[in-house]
Amino acid sequence: MIAALTLAQEVLTRSEFTDALPQNIAFAIIAGVMLFSAFKMVTTGNVVHAALYLMIVLAASAAIFILLGSDFVGATQILVYIGAIIVLFLFGIMLTKAQLGDDDSVSSERRGMGALVGVLLFVVIGFALVDTYENIEVEFSDPEPIAFTPTTADVDDLPTPVIEALGLEGRTGEVEITRADFDSLEPEVQRRVPGAEVFGNNKQIADAIFSDYIVPFEATSVLLLAALIGAVVVARKE
């Protein structure tokens, strides 16, 4: 007990932990909710409850994606999984009348074997991960890179913070905003300068999907069509 406390204190006071304390607290909460719901999902007897627990797990993983700076994947996760797949599962449950009460009286032998396989798998994966990646940090680049092209602008059209930061009070007419002017500004002000373009991950993702990964992208659309037709053919009545 005391050893665990001293370990916890040691971890809590390490600089790499306190540097990103809010993120780590968020991660702990999300991970706790996620694992609890996942565990309840595979153990609960009620099928509808299992679907709802799955929904919590999927929402938590969307939160993890956003925590990692991939807001587009997080939004896609919410739209596709929570919006569509959970509804599909609920339809599946309702249409099959899968003993809505307590189903799945699994034999304890089977359960024991499943738990054994799961724990062994985790030990192997966990050992490999801890051995390989020990304490490597995820370093976040500037979350929103700001692109800038030098422009001229009318002083009257500039937002007040920009005028103050560039020392343009009292001037009228056209002024030239150069690269050096732009670089001297704070990021908060930078994004309000005319000619500045804020883009996050999304632009890069779009570029990647529609250039390097255009073939997999088109293949995905064919796959979805095939799955749609396949599902209709399999499930329709003769």
Next chain:
Amino acid sequence: MMLNQFLLLAAVLFCIGVYGVLTRRNGVLVLMSVELILNAVNINLVAFGAFRDNVQGDVFAIFVIAVAAAEVGVGLAMVLLMYRNRKSTDFTELDMLKG
């Protein structure tokens, strides 16, 4: 944040999913556990993408989400067909191919 905290979270999620696939008998619940496994893989992909500071991980995660949606559609259609033919969705009863 450490890379390993995300990878280990995904590993636990993956193992819970494997446990679910192995112990559940209801077909719908087995498919749900498969979703859990795919989701664990997605967390790995996005974490590695953030770690390497490129978007390949995100792109692959989006493809995995699309494939998972297709898989659930076909899988649920098959469970529905099984229910219609046998009035049960118990995967352990599927042993017609047994010699």
